[in-house]
Amino acid sequence: MNKAQLLDAMAEKAGLSKADAKKALDAFVGATTDALKAGDRVALIGFGSFSVSERGARTGRNPQTGKEITIPAKKVVKFKAGAELADAVS
Secondary structure, eight states: OOHHHHHHHHHHHHTOOHHHHHHHHHHHHHHHHHHHHTTOOEEETTTEEEEEEEEOOEEEEOTTTOOEEEEOOEEEEEEEEOHHHHHHHO
């Protein structure tokens, strides 16, 4: 499902116009992004939670040359599915 299909589904299920669904999705993405940038965790009970984790520096290999390279440390976003979502998918 791409963004346009998600917007169509949101508009239909919530009884909103596509424009209102787009505003709602953009607001959710923006608020989640801001919270994660600030180091906060975003938890949606039953759906799941988003959090930021630190990935340490490590050594890897260039697949073309086989030469060792250093992969720098960085922050990554993690998502952990909630119980209701996990049960629905199973």
